[in-house]
Amino acid sequence: MNQTNPANARIPTATYRLQFNGGFRFCDAARIVPYLDALGVSDIYASPFLKARTGSMHGYDIVDHNRLNPELGSRDDFNAYCAALQRHGMGQILDFVPNHMCVEGGGNDRWLDLLENGPSSAHGDFFDVDWAPVKKELTNKVLIPVLGDQYGTILENGELVLSFEEGGFFISYYEHRFPIIPKTYSPILTHRLHELERLFPANHEAYRELLSIVTAIGHLPFYTELEPERVRERYREKEVIKRRLLVLCAENWPIKEFIDENVRIFNGEKGNPHSFDLLDGLLRQQVYRLAHWRTATDEINYRRLFDINALGAIRMEKPRVFEDTHRLVMELVRENAVTGLRIDHADGLYDPTEYFRRLQRACFLERRLASLGSSGDQSPGALAETILQMYDEMLEVSPQTMPFYIVGEKILMKNERLPEDWPIHGTTGYEFANAVTGLMVDTRNGREFDAIYARFIQERPNFAEIACQKKKQVMRFSMGGEINTLGHHLNTLSESNRHTRDFTLGSLIKALMEVIAHFPVYRTYTASRKVADRDRQYIEYAVAKARRRNSAMSESIFTFIEDVLLLRFYDNTGKEEQEQWLDFVMRFQQLTGPVMAKGLEDTAFYVFNRLVSLNEVGGTPERFGLTLEAFHGQNIERARSTPFAMLATTTHDTKRSEDVRARISVLSEDPAAWHDCLMRWSRMNRGHKVTVQGVKVPDRNEEYLIYQTIVGAWPADEFTDGEYGVFVGRIREYMLKAMREAKVNTSWINPNPAHEEAALHFVAAILRDIPANGFLADLRRTLPPLVRCGMLSSLSQTILKVASPGIPDIYQGTELWDFSLVDPDNRRPVDFEKRMGMLAELQSIERERGALALARALLQTMADGRVKLFLTWKSLNYRREHRSLFEAGKYLPLEVLGERSDNVCAFERYSDGETVIAVAPRFFTRLGTETWGDTRLVVPFESAGRAYRNILTGERVVTALRERRTVLPLTAVLADFPVALLEAVGDE
Incomplete structure (x- = not known):
């Protein structure tokens, strides 16, 4: 595997994001490795594949950092998948989650241990719990806001169920499971003890054993005990008690029946509130306090990921926590199964800089250990110490040494830069996604869009x-x-x-x-x-x-x-x-x-829906697009400071896919046409609105969003059987999420069913596929030019991503057109069989008919997406074959002259005698079929007669001298394909 930077990190040439879950497993990934290699991808960028909550669709709800997720396959399946990567010379970047773990569902052993042992737990400082919170009643307790209603209501409904299993007692609430502190077993074991006395003589062995167990329970140290020896005693003795109970019940069915009956009594009888007093008293003695989920707003005393109660933060700043959570990952690094890391939510860490330093140090150690193998001269510990000393000495010479490829999920706001002391290769690319989207927005029309939006929603936000x-x-x-x-x-x-x-x-x-x-x-x-x-x-x-x-x-x-x-x-x-x-x-x-x-x-x-293609993670919606100069400036800065940062256009977090954004951005080119559509559609659909509490639903802002969403997500090709109904369902699901996220008329915390149902009825009504639906007919007449221009803009985005400084990332499935909306819509299954078949077909046609004929043919059937696959395949393979040009090459913005100079973004990458020029048009509604006219690229430092080969079509274009400047005419450069990647090949 190629090593290109001084610290010997393995730098990808292009990554491909895969979303692992129960529907896409290790064996599925192994099958598509040859396809991804052929596509030009060097590294799979894997979603978290460590053990997550049962049924997780994304993997961020980790329950055990040191086990692979069994729902994705066995260790043998994983090894087979990694072997497939290595056979093709490919690496794997793992999305690692250091900030939090899932603490709901009963699958997290560390969290369960904390709930059973409180502050004295071996994991008491593993999670970020405030044991002395503002609410004094929660001192040395953890609030668990998981109940669907008030605690008393849930209790008396019989939804909290006590059980006795394997010698221990537990409380269950649907899929949630909580341990009972062994110190509090006594009330259960001694309830109705007089009845047990009638079954056994006082000296009966089983009876005496039960009393002995109760005595042992009484001697257990409290869960607030922090003295190490007493903590060890508590851990040791509570497990002894559980084993004794298990054996006692296994050998004496009357004892087992006695305990089971007590459990039944503690569980109470619905309709008899006093019958739940015993269970209530037991729960009051636990480390945890079960509460209505709404209490989290004011009283939760463990840090979460954002406001997600199920994801509890861990204290990664503690060396023991770091070591404990990174054992498996470091093992995979040593085995070369993981060759890079993407660190999720770095901003959630107490000290991100120190975390990244520690992580680079650990990865350096594992890679050196792997390369050195066993050493007869030194013990493993001494060898590790020697290696780490080498690393520390290396840091003294070069403080920013980065021996392992690491990128951080960091959202940079306008004019913000990545902290210079982070020893990582860059971010995951949100800023590029926003830059390339902004480039496709016509900045000249910002004020007109302000007026259109304000007029439609009847306010000026x-x-x-x-x-x-x-x-x-x-x-x-x-x-x-x-x-x-x-x-x-x-x-x-x-x-x-x-x-x-x-x-x-x-x-x-x-x-x-x-x-x-x-x-x-x-x-x-x-x-x-x-x-x-x-x-x-x-x-x-x-x-x-x-x-x-x-x-x-x-x-x-x-x-x-x-x-x-x-x-x-x-x-x-x-x-x-x-x-x-x-x-x-x-x-x-x-x-x-x-x-x-x-x-x-x-x-x-x-809430702010003026042009929603700009409403992207890390974006600045108030800024209407990005100028060419600003785009080039960002590329120049990235080439200087973080040349190996990821370049994303779609991610699992984006609000809309790159193709949806590209099409919505087309609206910016013709404000008058958009205004006419809005007025026309609003009049047509007025009758579908429902009045809720004196207000027409959806409100004007929601209606404005609905139209943009339908325009952006409409497929490029015709609907096939059943697809239209799925599309309508997707728009409805998106709007429900969008309304709740906006928190204006409804929200996740306080849903407004009447408003939601009225808005979703509106969506269904305006999309009803019947002849009388004038809106749908008008929409179908309006969309074709928008669809076409959106596809062309997306091709430009693709070539810019591949050629710009940084590492291009492809989100799964987006090598074809993808019109996904925010998650979970963007986690729908990807048809890889279709993509593999298409790529094989493209390769075959190119061999038989040549690249030019293939490119021309693909433009006639753009709606099927093969044109985007073709562009991705050709450009990524060229990039891989000329990796030093793109990794170390200089970046030079090219001047464009002529009548359509504003309609194209072009730049040159050059290094050690190699030169390539990327040409990406924009604003396609302003371009007819023969509109480049005299528009030309200025190619500095070149003489007339220099030949360039378009690697997409194989055609050659030659520089000419015009007005004392060396130029390439765009009529020749873009004669047969909408974008170009031109390789300098010599003089004609």
Whole structure:
């Protein structure tokens, strides 16, 4: 496998994202490896395949980091899949989840151990649990907000069920399972003990054994015990008690019947509330407090991924947690089964920089151990120590040494850069997806679209204001517990100084929310007592905005918050208090990211619908498109700083696939036509609206989104049998999610069934396939030019992704047209058999008829998607064959002259005598069939007569001298295919 960078990391040439789940297993992936190799892919980019919650469709709900997911196949299946990769010289990048684990469903042994043993658990500091929370009743307890109704209602409905299994007691709530603390077994075992005395004489062995077990239970240390020897005693003795109970019941059926009857009594009788008192008393003694899921908003005391109760955060900053969760991954790195890592949600980590440093160090150790094999001169421990010393010495020479290919899931906001001290190769490519989408939006028409949108929804929305308000909404209604906890910590800090101690808790929490609401980036990265300049600017900006927006609040409160966040200690701030300030800052940093994600991506992006192709993860919808100069500038910066970052156009997280976005962006080219469509469709469909509580549903903003969604997701080809009904169902499911995410008329927390049903009725009605449906007929007349231009724009996006600085990533199935919407729509099964057959057919036709004839033929049947597959295949293979040109080559934007100069993006990559030019047109509604006219590329540093071969068609074009400049005429470059990749081949 090719090694190209100084640290010897294996750098991919192109990656292909696969979504593993029960419907796509290791054996399925093994079967398509030859196809992906032929397509030009060097590395599979695998979704998480470690053991996840049963039935997981995505793998991010990990329950065990050190086991493969059995639903994906056996270890032999995995090894066979990896062997297939190695036979084809391919690598594998694993999507690894270090921030959180699934804590629901009963499959996480570490979490169950914590629930059985509390703070004294071996995993008590594994999860990020606040054992001394604001709500004093939860001291040394964990709130489990999993119940579908109030605790008392659920209890008296008999939905909480006590059981006795394998010597232990458990509580079940549907698929959830919770252990009963052994210390609290006694109430169950001694209930009705007098009745058991009548069955056995006092000296009966079984009876005495039961009493002995009860005595042993009484001597168990409490779960709050932290002294190591007492903790070990508790672990040892509780398991002895379980074994004794198991044996006792196996050998004495009267004892077993006695316990089973007690369990039945504890479970109560529905309709008799007092019969549940015993179970209630038992549950009150547990480490956990089962509660209605709504209580999580204010009282949850374990950190989560965003506001997802099922995903509990782990304390990856602790070395033991790091080592414990990375054992299997490091084993796979050593075996070369994993050749790169994609780190999920890096912003959730306490100290991302330190995590990445530790990860690179661990990967270096494993790779060196693998290359050295066994050493007769040194013990394994001594060998590892020697290798790590080598790594530390290497770091002294080159602090940014990166021996292993690692990319981080990091969303960069406008003008934000990846932290320079992260030893990784770049991000997963959200910023490129937004840049290439923005490039296809006609920036000149922003004001017209503002007016169209405002006129249609009958208000003039301000995106910045929407984002700010939605972040506050998330903090109040989804993450109130985290905000309250942080506010109490800030209040504790304020109490230590005479100038700040009079700040009230309420005012501190309000001010804190205002600062977070105005934060311009996902988070800062302070991890020591020095605040980086970039972070200082973000903090000062947020505090200044919050202060201006809240003139009625005392400025001194905001000054205090700014002092804390910037670690501007007072003269009397002691060392211990300084550590408390730093800890507050780092926890603050862990919170701003989730608030931004939930408030911006998952709420504001569903409210501000002016042109929804711009509403993408990491995007800036208020900015109407991207100029050519800005696109080139981003490529130049990436080539300089992170040349091996991923380039994505579709991911499992994108709100819409690349092809949907490309088509919606076409609307920006002709605002008047879009306005006419809206007015016409709105009139046609007015009668399908239903009045709910005096309001027409859907509202105007929802209706505006519905039309864009239908336009964007409509297939390129004709519907086949049954497909239309599926399409309508997909649009309905998307709109339900979009309305709930917007949190305007309904939400996940407080669904409004009447509004939802009325809106979904509207979707079904306007898409009813009947002759009388004028809207559907008009839609079908309107769509063909949009579909065509969208496909052409998507081809341009593809060539830009392949040729730009970075590593192109293909999301599964998108080598053909893919009109998927947000998850779970984008996790639908992919027909790989169809794609393999198509690629084989393309290869055969090219051999028989040549690339030019094939390219021309594909343009006649663009709707079937083969043209995109052809472009992907030809360009990725060329990139793989000339990897040094694309990895190390310089990037030079090319000037375009002539009447259509604004309609094309072109640049040159050159290195060591190799040169290639990428040509990607845009704004196709402005281009007719023969419209390039005198438009030409200026090719600097070249003379006339230099030949270039289009690697897509095989045709040659030759430079000419015009007005003292060497140029390539676009009429020749784009004569037979919509995009071009031109290889310099010599002089004619």
